Amino acid sequence: MLSDDVLYMSVRELGSQIKARKIRPVQLTESYLARLEKFGAKLGAVATIPAKHALQLARQAEKEIDAGNYRGPLHGIPFGVKDLLATKGIKTTWGAPPFRDQVFDYDATVIRKLTEAGAILVAKLAMIELAGGGGYSNASASLQGPSRCPFNTDHWAGGSSSGPGAAVPSALVPFAIGSETIGSIITPAAFSGVSGLRPTYGRVSRHGAMALSWTMDKLGPMCRTASDCGLVLDAIAGFDPLDETSVRTPYISRPARRVAPGRAPLDGKRIGVIRPDFKSDGDPEVQMAFTVALETLRGLGAKLEETELPDYPYSAIAVTLYSAEAASIFRPLIQSEKLQQLIDESQKIGLVAALSIPATDYLDSFRLRSQIQTALAKMFERFDVLVAPSRMRPAPRVDADFNVPPAKNTAEKSSDKPTEKPSDKSADKTAVKPAANPPHSDERHSIIAASNIAGLPAISVPCGFTKDHLPVGIQFVAAALADDTCIGFAHNFQKVTDWHQRRPSGF
Amino acid sequence: MKRITRREFHRLAAAGAIAGAAAATTLAQASLHSPVAPQSQAAAPKPPTKLLLTAEQEKKVQEAIAEREQDIAILRNRMLPYNLEPAFVFHVRSAARRPPVKG
Numbered sequence: 001m002l003s004d005d006v007l008y009m010s011v012r013e014l015g016s017q018i019k020a021r022k023i024r025p026v027q028l029t030e031s032y033l034a035r036l037e038k039f040g041a042k043l044g045a046v047a048t049i050p051a052k053h054a055l056q057l058a059r060q061a062e063k064e065i066d067a068g069n070y071r072g073p074l075h076g077i078p079f080g081v082k083d084l085l086a087t088k089g090i091k092t093t094w095g096a097p098p099f100r101d102q103v104f105d106y107d108a109t110v111i112r113k114l115t116e117a118g119a120i121l122v123a124k125l126a127m128i129e130l131a132g133g134g135g136y137s138n139a140s141a142s143l144q145g146p147s148r149c150p151f152n153t154d155h156w157a158g159g160s161s162s163g164p165g166a167a168v169p170s171a172l173v174p175f176a177i178g179s180e181t182i183g184s185i186i187t188p189a190a191f192s193g194v195s196g197l198r199p200t201y202g203r204v205s206r207h208g209a210m211a212l213s214w215t216m217d218k219l220g221p222m223c224r225t226a227s228d229c230g231l232v233l234d235a236i237a238g239f240d241p242l243d244e245t246s247v248r249t250p251y252i253s254r255p256a257r258r259v260a261p262g263r264a265p266l267d268g269k270r271i272g273v274i275r276p277d278f279k280s281d282g283d284p285e286v287q288m289a290f291t292v293a294l295e296t297l298r299g300l301g302a303k304l305e306e307t308e309l310p311d312y313p314y315s316a317i318a319v320t321l322y323s324a325e326a327a328s329i330f331r332p333l334i335q336s337e338k339l340q341q342l343i344d345e346s347q348k349i350g351l352v353a354a355l356s357i358p359a360t361d362y363l364d365s366f367r368l369r370s371q372i373q374t375a376l377a378k379m380f381e382r383f384d385v386l387v388a389p390s391r392m393r394p395a396p397r398v399d400a401d402f403n404v405p406p407a408k409n410t411a412e413k414s415s416d417k418p419t420e421k422p423s424d425k426s427a428d429k430t431a432v433k434p435a436a437n438p439p440h441s442d443e444r445h446s447i448i449a450a451s452n453i454a455g456l457p458a459i460s461v462p463c464g465f466t467k468d469h470l471p472v473g474i475q476f477v478a479a480a481l482a483d484d485t486c487i488g489f490a491h492n493f494q495k496v497t498d499w500h501q502r503r504p505s506g507f
Numbered sequence: 508m509k510r511i512t513r514r515e516f517h518r519l520a521a522a523g524a525i526a527g528a529a530a531a532t533t534l535a536q537a538s539l540h541s542p543v544a545p546q547s548q549a550a551a552p553k554p555p556t557k558l559l560l561t562a563e564q565e566k567k568v569q570e571a572i573a574e575r576e577q578d579i580a581i582l583r584n585r586m587l588p589y590n591l592e593p594a595f596v597f598h599v600r601s602a603a604r605r606p607p608v609k610g
Contacts, residue, residue, distance in 0.1 A: 353575065
């Protein structure tokens with residue numbers, strides 16, 4: 001078995017080693033499979049491990065590389081996917097009991113593209129059931145049970161891409177594919193110390209992915225570095241005739257620019273800072289880490305300016321859009337006896353309630369979406385990126401009731417600082433409202449809702465840890481199709497910080 | 508061909524409509540008791556039209572809807588310009604769409 005030092009390498013480093021034939025794909029795959037077996041259940045990270053299939057692909061990759069047919073930087077690299085991507089002949093559970101034995105006879109486009117790039121699928125990873133479309137009230141709302149943050153296993157890994165959140169920072173896989181409708185990549189990236197990229201809507205084909213919301217679902221890479229996110233995006237981006245919403249604009253991953261002598265990497269770059277009201281609904285340790293991160297960005301030469309989002313009811317719009325679409329998508333389930341097999345009561349109630357969303361509200365949300373797209377695009381005439389804390393609080397405990405305000409959770413269950421959840425102004429203050437995007441304090445700071453409505457790219461990278469070893473994330477949001485801009489800012493941030501290199505103890 | 512009167516035509520047509528409705532009701536009832544959806548959404552049968560909820564769940568759904576009405580008021584109170592179109596556009600297709608891949 002390969003050493004932990006090797007298995008914690010970035011995808012780029014692993015790729016170089018494979019290209020130089022210092023690491024062999026079969027050995028690498030066997031080593032990650034062993035870690036998945038050893039730690040997967042402990043972290044609640046895994047749905048299925050297709051070991052035989054993985055080793056077969058690894059042997060094929062090894063043969064090709066030995067024959068001089070090196071396909072590129074992902075050749076021979078193992079990876080995992082959130083269990084909502086269709087994989088031919090391998091179970092795809094969508095994290096939900098009614099679909100526990102579901103098997104598709106085709107691969108999702110993302111799986112096909114990664115396989116063509118020579119990458120090796122080693123794990124289908126855990127997720128919140130149905131990506132939390134109807135809402136959920138606790139970390140156990142998953143067929144696979146609660147996923148745990150590797151840095152503090154008493155706490156949740158985040159959702160709904162929970163398995164990728166748990167598996168990437170613990171080196172069970174070098175990278176994974178998650179999905180986001182509204183917060184499902186950014187949140188686990190923040191809670192588990194991952195570099196998670198939510199690409200521009202349409203950048204990555206959704207074909208073969210469980211649909212929760214046709215107009216808001218995105219697939220994106222979750223890695224240990226921002227640079228790796230760019231590498232993986234390079235492989236999975238592009239138009240797909242099987243997904244008519246995929247964009248034709250090519251994605252070009254640019255290597256980090258050389259900095260001229262005497263200049264800082266972000267010289268002349270303009271950052272809009274969306275600073276939430278931590279006093280009313282935030283954690284002081286997160287606030288501190290965010291403040292220090294801003295100073296780091298200033299030190300890199302960027303010009304920072306406080307700003308606010310245009311005034312729109314982002315949360316109400318986002319919830320209306322995806323709830324109505326989810327109700328349509330899952331109506332066969334909602335109206336069947338299998339609804340009762342879902343784990344979380346909030347999920348059942350939320351899905352049923354969504355059946356009665358008036359068409360006029362859905363259409364009005366779509367009309368406001370037009371205005372929001374324009375208003376946010378205007379912000380990017382002033383700023384290269386917007387930054388905000390990825391989450392205002394660190395990960396809640398795995399046994400936390402998401403419907404109970406943090407103070408109550410704290411009093412009843414631990415001596416921890418308040419962890420999660422709603423305030424009066426929050427987006428999702430009840431069980432029935434989807435908690436895929438746990439709440440923000442104020443609409444002018446609802447960057448997750450706003451940027452998802454507009455389909456903008458964002459990346460969350462670690463920017464600190466609390467005294468309880470819980471990761472804190474900072475997110476960079478860019479204009480539509482400027483995925484590389486987010487990655488560039490995050491990459492420069494990671495060049496002068498080492499939060500992303502921390503390893504959880506015991507793994 | 509035998510000709511019928513207008514009155515007779517209406518009587519026959521009305522009987523047909525009732526029979527159609529009865530058939531639809533029977534079908535709906537049959538589907539309520541037929542085997543539940545298979546694993547794949549793609550292969551699911553047409554869903555029944557009645558929700559299968561407990562009384563407690565029915566109550567919670569009503570509460571959820573009432574709460575949503577409150578939350579959505581902020582959206583409904585917004586004046587939208589007459590010419591503001593939704594952010595999606597229906598577009599015609601010149602060629603037939605590919606059939607979806609079967610799951």
